[in-house]
Amino acid sequence: xxxxxxxxxxxxxxxxxxxxxxxxxxxxxxxxxxxxxxxxxxxxxxxxxxxxxxxxxxxxxxxxxxxxxxxxxxxxxxxxxxxxxxxxxxxxxxxxxxxxxxxxxxxxxxxxxxxxxxxxxxxxxxxxxxxxxxxxxxxxxxxxxxxxxxxxxxxxxxxxxxxxxxxxxxxxxxxxxxxxxxxxxxxxxxxxxxxxxxxxxxxxxxxxxxxxxxxxxxxxxxxxxxxxxxxxxxxxxxxxxxxxxxxxxxxxxxxxxxxxxxxxxxxxxxxxxxxxxxxxxxxxxxxxxxxxxxxxxxxxxxxxxxxxxxxxxxxxxxxxxxxxxxxxxxxxxxxxxxxxxxxxxxxxxxxxxxxxxxxxxxxxxxxxxxxxxxxxxxxxxxxxxxxxxxxxxxxxxxxxxxxxxxxxxxxxxxxxxxxxxxxxxxxxxxxxxxxxxxxxxxxxxxxxxxxxxxxxxxxxxxxxxxxxxxxxxxxx
Amino acid sequence: xxxxxxxxxxxxxxxxxxxxxxxxxxxxxxxxxxxxxxxxxxxxxxxxxxxxxxxxxxxxxxxxxxxxxxxxxxxxxxxxxxxxxxxxxxxxxxxxxxxxxxxxxxxxxxxxxxxxxxxxxxxxxxxxxxxxxxxxxxxxxxxxxxxxxxxxxxxxxxxxxxxxxxxxxxxxxxxxxxxxxxxxxxxxxxxxxxxxxxxxxxxxxxxxxxxxxxxxxxxxxxxxxxxxxxxxxxxxxxxxxxxxxxxxxxxxxxxxxxxxxxxxxxxx
Numbered sequence: 001x002x003x004x005x006x007x008x009x010x011x012x013x014x015x016x017x018x019x020x021x022x023x024x025x026x027x028x029x030x031x032x033x034x035x036x037x038x039x040x041x042x043x044x045x046x047x048x049x050x051x052x053x054x055x056x057x058x059x060x061x062x063x064x065x066x067x068x069x070x071x072x073x074x075x076x077x078x079x080x081x082x083x084x085x086x087x088x089x090x091x092x093x094x095x096x097x098x099x100x101x102x103x104x105x106x107x108x109x110x111x112x113x114x115x116x117x118x119x120x121x122x123x124x125x126x127x128x129x130x131x132x133x134x135x136x137x138x139x140x141x142x143x144x145x146x147x148x149x150x151x152x153x154x155x156x157x158x159x160x161x162x163x164x165x166x167x168x169x170x171x172x173x174x175x176x177x178x179x180x181x182x183x184x185x186x187x188x189x190x191x192x193x194x195x196x197x198x199x200x201x202x203x204x205x206x207x208x209x210x211x212x213x214x215x216x217x218x219x220x221x222x223x224x225x226x227x228x229x230x231x232x233x234x235x236x237x238x239x240x241x242x243x244x245x246x247x248x249x250x251x252x253x254x255x256x257x258x259x260x261x262x263x264x265x266x267x268x269x270x271x272x273x274x275x276x277x278x279x280x281x282x283x284x285x286x287x288x289x290x291x292x293x294x295x296x297x298x299x300x301x302x303x304x305x306x307x308x309x310x311x312x313x314x315x316x317x318x319x320x321x322x323x324x325x326x327x328x329x330x331x332x333x334x335x336x337x338x339x340x341x342x343x344x345x346x347x348x349x350x351x352x353x354x355x356x357x358x359x360x361x362x363x364x365x366x367x368x369x370x371x372x373x374x375x376x377x378x379x380x381x382x383x384x385x386x387x388x389x390x391x392x393x394x395x396x397x398x399x400x401x402x403x404x405x406x407x408x409x410x411x412x413x414x415x416x417x418x419x420x421x422x423x424x425x426x427x428x429x430x431x432x433x434x435x436x437x438x439x440x441x442x443x444x445x446x447x448x449x450x451x452x453x454x455x456x457x458x459x460x461x462x463x464x465x466x467x468x469x470x471x472x473x474x475x476x
Numbered sequence: 477x478x479x480x481x482x483x484x485x486x487x488x489x490x491x492x493x494x495x496x497x498x499x500x501x502x503x504x505x506x507x508x509x510x511x512x513x514x515x516x517x518x519x520x521x522x523x524x525x526x527x528x529x530x531x532x533x534x535x536x537x538x539x540x541x542x543x544x545x546x547x548x549x550x551x552x553x554x555x556x557x558x559x560x561x562x563x564x565x566x567x568x569x570x571x572x573x574x575x576x577x578x579x580x581x582x583x584x585x586x587x588x589x590x591x592x593x594x595x596x597x598x599x600x601x602x603x604x605x606x607x608x609x610x611x612x613x614x615x616x617x618x619x620x621x622x623x624x625x626x627x628x629x630x631x632x633x634x635x636x637x638x639x640x641x642x643x644x645x646x647x648x649x650x651x652x653x654x655x656x657x658x659x660x661x662x663x664x665x666x667x668x669x670x671x672x673x674x675x676x677x678x679x680x681x682x683x684x685x686x687x688x689x690x691x692x693x694x695x696x697x698x699x700x701x702x703x704x705x706x707x708x709x710x711x712x713x714x715x716x717x718x719x720x721x722x723x724x725x726x727x728x729x730x731x732x733x734x735x736x737x738x739x740x741x742x743x744x
Contacts, residue, residue, distance in 0.1 A: 204663035207668055241665065
C-alpha cells in the first residue's frame with residue numbers, strides 16, 4: 001500500500017512538473033475575453049472646481065469677442081469652491097462688445113455615447129437672457145454642434161439641461177462647451193455669469209425627441225447642375241424632466257437625409273446637396289428613426305446657360321455686377337422696398353459665375369449711392385436678363401436709371417430719371433429661356449438730365465415669377 | 477394568528493422597513509397575495525361593463541376642479557386593445573368643452589374595505605394632463621365629499637414626468653390640505669414605460685408603493701381629522717385635462733395623449 005502511494009506520488013509530481021514545463025513553453029498570450037479595445041475617454045466631467053482633462057490650451061474665444069471675459073472665480077461656487085466666471089463686457093468695450101468662445105479638449109476627443117445631456121448650474125449678477133449655450137463646436141468641422149438659444153439666467157443658481165440629440169454619434173468629441181453672451185437685452189451694460197458643475201450626464205429623464213429641417217417648413221430652391229445647396233434650420237425638441245419642451249439648434253449631421261430623386265440631387269450626411277441633373281428632388285430627413293418635419297425641394301433647371309461673357313476692356317467699363325470686372329461699391333442689389341415690393345433675392349453661383357436671382361419679381365431697386373457714379377465718360381448702360389418662365393402677352397420689362405443730382409442724395413428737387421420699356425416687339429425683345437442683352441445709350445434717355453451722380457437702377461414689369469440678372473455695367 | 481398581533485407585526489415590520497430602508501435592503505413591499513378581483517383588459521372593445529361604468533360629461537364646475545374635459549364613453553376616448561385599456565385625451569370641441577377624455581368607476585359594482593389595489597400603467601406627458609388611479613368612499617351619496625374619504629393611489633401631472641403622488645382626503649384634510657407624499661423616479665420618467673402603482677390598505681393604515689419601492693404610509697396619526705378609511709371604497713381610473721391643480725395645457729402640450737393600463741388587480 002505504501003509503496004503504491006509513493007509510486008503514485010512520484011508519478012503525480014512528475015505529471016505536475018511536466019504540466020508546468022509545458023505551460024511555460026506554451027506561454028503565448030491570447031486576448032483575454034475581458035480585454036477592451038482602446039477607446040476614447042468616457043469621462044463626462046468638464047468643470048467642478050477646476051477643469052478636468054481638457055489639457056492646457058482649451059479656451060478659444062471668438063475672434064470679435066472680448067478675449068479676457070473668461071476666468072475662474074475662487075470666491076463663487078454652486079458646489080465646492082470655484083466656478084467659471086464670464087464677465088460680459090459693456091457694448092462699447094474697446095476690447096470686444098460681447099463674450100463668447102469654446103472649451104475644446106487639447107488632445108483626443110471623448111466618447112460621449114453613454115450620456116444624454118450636457119448639464120451645468122448657472123447664475124448671473126442680474127437677470128439676463130444669454131444668447132447661446134451649447135457644445136460640439138471644435139473649430140472645425142463642428143460636425144455635431146448643439147446650441148440652446150436665448151437662455152434666461154437669474155441671480156440664483158439654477159440647473160440647465162442641454163439634451164444630446166443622438167449620443168451614438170459622439171464617438172470622439174472635442175468641443176465640450178460653447179457660449180455667447182452680449183448686452184442686447186441689457187441696454188449695452190455688461191454683467192457677470194457664473195457656471196459650475198459643468199458635465200455630461202446620463203439623466204434618463206429626457207424624452208420625446210423630435211426634429212425638423214428648414215424650421216419645419218417645406219421650402220423649395222431652384223438650382224442648376226453643379227450648384228451646391230445646404231439643409232438649414234435643423235432644430236430638435238426634447239421634453240425635459242422639468243416638463244419643459246426644450247428646443248435646440250443642431251448640426252445637420254445628427255439627421256439621416258434622403259433625396260427622393262438621387263439622380264437629380266445628392267445629399268450627404270452633413271446635409272450638403274449637389275444638383276446633378278434637371279428635375280425635382282425632395283430632401284427629407286429622419287431623426288432617431290422618426291421622420292423629421294420640413295423638407296427642401298430642389299428644382300434643378302438643368303445646365304445653366306451663362307450670360308454672354310462681356311468682352312469690353314475694364315478701362316471702358318464701370319461695373320455694378322459682373323464676374324468679369326471689378327465692381328464699384330454697391331449699397332444693395334435688392335432694396336426690399338416696402339410695402340409694395342414682393343421681389344425676393346435668392347442669388348446663386350454656378351461654377352464661380354454669380355447670378356442675381358430675383359423671385360416673386362414685381363419690381364426691384366439696386367442702389368449705388370455711396371458714392372454715386374459719375375458716368376459722364378460712358379455712353380451706354382448694359383445688363384443681361386433671363387426670364388425662365390413664359391412671357392404673357394403685353395409683358396413689359398422696364399429699366400429705370402436714376403441720378404441723384406448735384407446734392408448726391410435722394411430727393412432735394414434735383415433727381416432725374418429715365419425709364420426704358422422693352423416688350424416682345426422691341427428691337428431687343430423680351431423673350432423666355434434666353435439671355436436678353438440690353439444696351440441703352442444715354443442719348444436715348446433724355447429724362448436723365450445728368451449722369452454724374454447715378455445712384456439707382458430699377459427693374460420693373462415683373463409678373464411675380466423669376467428673373468435672373470447679370471453683367472450690369474456702364475460702358476463706352 | 478391573533479388579528480391584533482398580526483396587525484401589529486405588519487405595522488412594526490413596515491415601520492422597520494420604512495425606518496431602515498436603504499437601496500441595498502430588500503423591501504417587502506406587498507404582503508396581500510390572495511387575488512379577489514382583476515381586469516387584465518384582454519378582451520378588445522369597450523371596457524367590461526360587468527366591472528366598470530362610465531362617468532360622463534363635465535360634472536359640477538369641471539368635476540369640482542375646473543377641469544376642461546368632457547368625459548365620454550366613445551372608443552376615441554376609451555377602448556381596450558392589445559391587452560391594455562387605453563384612455564385617450566383629445567383636444568377637440570365637444571358639447572361645449574375643448575377637450576375629451578374618459579373616466580371609469582367600479583361604483584355600485586365592486587366596492588371593498590381594505591386590500592391591495594394595484595394597477596400597471598404607462599402615463600402621458602405634457603402640461604395640463606392629469607391622470608389618476610384613485611378611490612372614493614362608498615357612502616359618498618349619503619355623506620358627500622370629503623366626509624366619504626378619498627384615497628389617491630396614483631396622481632400625476634404631465635409637466636412633472638418624473639413624479640407621482642399618493643394622497644388621502646378626508647374631513648378637515650381635503651383639497652389643498654390633503655395628506656400627500658410625492659415619489660420621484662431617480663433616473664427615469666413615468667411616460668417612458670409601464671410602472672406598477674398600488675396601495676396596501678388595512679385597518680388604520682394605508683401603504684403606498686411604486687414598482688418595488690414602498691414610499692409612504694399614512695395612519696390616523698397623520699391626519700388632522702377623523703380617519704374615514706375603515707369602510708368600503710370603489711375604484712376610479714381617469715385622465716383629466718386642465719384644472720386647478722395641473723393648470724391648462726399650453727402650446728407645448730401635444731394631443732392626443734394616452735394613458736395605458738395593463739391591468740387592475742385587487743388582493744387581500
